[in-house]
Amino acid sequence: MTIDLSPGRPFPDIELDDHAGNRRRLAVLVGGDPVVLQFFRGWWCPKEQAFFRRLIALQDEAEVAYSRIVSVSVDTPAVSAAFRAGLGARWTFLSDTDRTAQAELGLRETTDTLNDPYLPAVFTLFPDLTIHRAYDGYWFWGRPTTEELRRDMREISTAVRADWAAPAA
Amino acid sequence: MTRCWLALLESPATDATAQARAYEADGSPAGWLAAWRQHVKPARAARRVDDRLVDVDGGPGWVSLVLPPDGARLPFDDLAVQQARRRVLAEPPQDALSTLMRDASHFEGAITVARGMGVARLNDDPFARIFPARILRIGAGVLGAAAAPAGPVIERYGSANPWPWDRFDTRAP
Numbered sequence: 001m002t003i004d005l006s007p008g009r010p011f012p013d014i015e016l017d018d019h020a021g022n023r024r025r026l027a028v029l030v031g032g033d034p035v036v037l038q039f040f041r042g043w044w045c046p047k048e049q050a051f052f053r054r055l056i057a058l059q060d061e062a063e064v065a066y067s068r069i070v071s072v073s074v075d076t077p078a079v080s081a082a083f084r085a086g087l088g089a090r091w092t093f094l095s096d097t098d099r100t101a102q103a104e105l106g107l108r109e110t111t112d113t114l115n116d117p118y119l120p121a122v123f124t125l126f127p128d129l130t131i132h133r134a135y136d137g138y139w140f141w142g143r144p145t146t147e148e149l150r151r152d153m154r155e156i157s158t159a160v161r162a163d164w165a166a167p168a169a
Numbered sequence: 170m171t172r173c174w175l176a177l178l179e180s181p182a183t184d185a186t187a188q189a190r191a192y193e194a195d196g197s198p199a200g201w202l203a204a205w206r207q208h209v210k211p212a213r214a215a216r217r218v219d220d221r222l223v224d225v226d227g228g229p230g231w232v233s234l235v236l237p238p239d240g241a242r243l244p245f246d247d248l249a250v251q252q253a254r255r256r257v258l259a260e261p262p263q264d265a266l267s268t269l270m271r272d273a274s275h276f277e278g279a280i281t282v283a284r285g286m287g288v289a290r291l292n293d294d295p296f297a298r299i300f301p302a303r304i305l306r307i308g309a310g311v312l313g314a315a316a317a318p319a320g321p322v323i324e325r326y327g328s329a330n331p332w333p334w335d336r337f338d339t340r341a342p
Contacts, residue, residue, distance in 0.1 A: 063320075068321070
């Protein structure tokens with residue numbers, strides 16, 4: 001049965017190896033912050049390379065905005081580490097090399113029988129892994145713009161930061 | 170997060186939560202690395218540390234211990250300190266690391282714990298570009314391993330917490 005990955009539903013707390021080969025659980029990576037959870041085909045896809053440039057542009061804001069980014073593919077940890085370093089990304093990449101999470105989530109791109117990759121998808125999540133918005137990136141324009149990601153991070157932060165209305169005297 | 174303190178002492182502490190002998194890279198004695206989990210500062214040289222780094226069951230390891238020269242300190246928000254945190258996130262993770270601090274606004278050193286293949290990379294500690302580093306071998310019983318920061322956040326979660334402690338405390342102070 002396919003898991004419902006609609007807004008308002010809980011995202012499964014998947015556990016995968018990170019780019020350094022350490023086992024990591026999504027809930028721990030998210031901590032107490034809003035998160036952009038990205039599933040991508042692989043380093044070889046030009047559309048992913050273009051979309052990563054958006055995330056890299058967002059990184060300088062996320063690093064001071066208590067917001068996290070997690071990227072997931074079927075690439076091996078070594079390939080993910082090399083791709084991450086080449087991009088200049090400073091967030092965690094997860095490797096689903098045996099495609100167990102891909103099957104659990106129902107996010108296999110069935111039209112690519114050569115690489116058997118993840119369907120490009122982006123989810124913005126609350127710290128408790130509740131899905132805020134889901135973006136189907138099969139067509140490039142289905143992916144969130146940086147402005148949409150900023151909006152989502154703001155909306156989640158508004159909801160989860162008890163002091164969002166700044167204490168002032 | 171509990172308050173946790175770390176110091177390199179000339180002799181063992183009588184009240185430390187955990188401690189172990191420290192040695193220079195050439196094997197000569199370098200004192201004792203001691204840690205305390207308590208609210209009150211335990212020793213003049215002690216600095217606050219991310220308490221996930223301290224583990225009484227931790228095995229021996231190597232550290233890069235970065236400390237400012239006497240009288241020197243740098244704002245935690247200094248661009249050099251920001252960039253060192255970025256480099257830590259960009260590079261392959263070590264077993265554990267923490268910035269060190271005595272107040273809420275100054276960077277007063279860092280400690281990076283390495284074992285195995287990571288030991289060779291201690292010579293390229295990003296924090297060693299700010300203040301001098303000592304590479305020390307530490308005995309068992311004081312330093313553990315902690316998951317690498319998720320990234321890309323380089324800010325502290327509250328100015329009282331050393332980086333990379335990664336969440337706002339929900340308990341009352």
